[in-house]
Amino acid sequence: MQNAVKIIFYSALILVVIMPQPIKKRYFEFGSYADSIDVSLLQNGDLIFRRGISLISIAVLAVDKESQYSHVGIIFLENEKISVVHSVPEEEPGEGDYVKKESLEVFLKQDRTSNFGVFRVKDSSVANKAAEYSIRLFKEKTPFDNDYNLQDTAKVYCTELIYHAYYKYGIDLSSGEFDEVSFPTGNKKLILPGRIASNKNLQIIIKK
Numbered sequence: 001m002q003n004a005v006k007i008i009f010y011s012a013l014i015l016v017v018i019m020p021q022p023i024k025k026r027y028f029e030f031g032s033y034a035d036s037i038d039v040s041l042l043q044n045g046d047l048i049f050r051r052g053i054s055l056i057s058i059a060v061l062a063v064d065k066e067s068q069y070s071h072v073g074i075i076f077l078e079n080e081k082i083s084v085v086h087s088v089p090e091e092e093p094g095e096g097d098y099v100k101k102e103s104l105e106v107f108l109k110q111d112r113t114s115n116f117g118v119f120r121v122k123d124s125s126v127a128n129k130a131a132e133y134s135i136r137l138f139k140e141k142t143p144f145d146n147d148y149n150l151q152d153t154a155k156v157y158c159t160e161l162i163y164h165a166y167y168k169y170g171i172d173l174s175s176g177e178f179d180e181v182s183f184p185t186g187n188k189k190l191i192l193p194g195r196i197a198s199n200k201n202l203q204i205i206i207k208k
Helices: 002-018 055-063 124-139 158-167 193-197
Strands: 047-052 071-078 081-087 099-103 113-121 179-183 186-190 202-207
Touching: 047 055, 047 193, 071 124, 071 158, 071 193, 081 124, 081 158, 099 124, 113 124, 124 158, 158 193
Parallel strands: none
Antiparallel strands: 047 071, 047 113, 071 081, 081 099, 113 202, 179 186
């Protein structure tokens, strides 16, 4: 079973890399699940999870079997504008593999996700600091961490960004435990979305 999961994971990664961009692009306009959210409920530093429908999302869910979600970002509020800061490989032509800041509507486009949830750290005293930390990574054009190295903050993957944003200010969203995933270069300890979503420090604010 473990070998089958590895095959799914690496096959999806290869397909994402070699697939021609015109095929990756969708041919129809889709709405956004953001339209169903009461945005007045959102606060700076909230975590927004989504269940993606891309090949890489399927690969993540194959490894993170108990999770409803394959990706996570952090809410940033500025001048009544709601953005999501997250780290993800290029989703649109020319974006590059960097930490990005995009609107809630784009983050929850229906051609990217089938499900979502918003969670809040119970101790909200550090939420603003965590959000500001994530914005700093965005402004510095921090690259996506294709090495999945949790110890190197010069590059970050999605859950790594969230983990460091809160860990830096005293909240450990991994509870000191990590997920071991096999790579061709050997096993690596990662933080999968399900580990953060199930953390006891979080409370559910919105769940589709």
